[in-house]
Amino acid sequence: MGCGVVIFAIGFSRDGSVVARKPLGVAAMGVVALWPLVTTTVPAMLATVIPGSDDRLLMWGYASILITFAAGLTAAVEIVRSGVVPGPGKWAPLVALGVQVLAWLLPQLLAVGGGLADPATFVGLSNGLGTLSILARTFCLGIVGFAVTEARTRQDPGVRLQGIISARRVGGTEERIGA
Numbered sequence: 001m002g003c004g005v006v007i008f009a010i011g012f013s014r015d016g017s018v019v020a021r022k023p024l025g026v027a028a029m030g031v032v033a034l035w036p037l038v039t040t041t042v043p044a045m046l047a048t049v050i051p052g053s054d055d056r057l058l059m060w061g062y063a064s065i066l067i068t069f070a071a072g073l074t075a076a077v078e079i080v081r082s083g084v085v086p087g088p089g090k091w092a093p094l095v096a097l098g099v100q101v102l103a104w105l106l107p108q109l110l111a112v113g114g115g116l117a118d119p120a121t122f123v124g125l126s127n128g129l130g131t132l133s134i135l136a137r138t139f140c141l142g143i144v145g146f147a148v149t150e151a152r153t154r155q156d157p158g159v160r161l162q163g164i165i166s167a168r169r170v171g172g173t174e175e176r177i178g179a
Contacts, residue, residue, distance in 0.1 A: 005033035009075075018079050025078030031071035039064050065104075072097045092143040099136035103129035 009029035011017030019025025046056055076093035079085055085092075107126045 002033035002036065005029050009033070015084070018082065018084050019075070020082040020084050022078060022082060025075060025082060028071045028074035028078060031067070032075050035064070035068055035071065039068075069097075069101070072100070089143050089146070096136045096139075100133040103133035103136075 006029070008018045009026045010021065017026070019029065043057055043060060046060065072093075076097050079093050080090050083090075106129060107122060110125070111122060
């Protein structure tokens with residue numbers, strides 16, 4: 001997932017970047033791509049280096065949620081603002097972010113409100129919504145990829161996909177695009 005986000009951020013050419021290689025968009029998408037790695041390593045280091053760091057781990061958890069949300073929102077807004085992704089596909093990252101926020105918020109609200117008395121129900125609901133949010137991210141990222149590809153092929157009907165590099169047939173020869 002992280003490699004795909006970096007490729008969408010940078011692109012194989014300026015036209016291939018969903019944020020038009022604007023620094024804020026590339027940086028936000030870089031944080032989105034690399035943050036899962038950071039969230040798995042930092043708590044492990046805090047637990048081993050500083051024994052009894054439960055308060056620090058709790059603060060790290062809240063900071064991690066805030067940073068993830070801020071980077072995701074910034075990246076999604078930059079995708080919309082860049083104008084690279086055509087039509088309704090440009091809203092897909094914001095929809096995915098909304099689904100992810102809802103998947104995190106709903107179990108929290110139900111747990112606080114007392115709507116889930118059975119812990120097994122809470123765990124099942126949390127796992128199901130977590131899976132839904134991962135699928136929403138993956139599908140929305142795919143929609144953005146297809147939208148960008150479709151827009152490029154509509155602009156130049158001679159373009160066909162060739163692995164990760166596009167090619168266009170000009171006369172009897174083939175020329176690479178975005179290499």
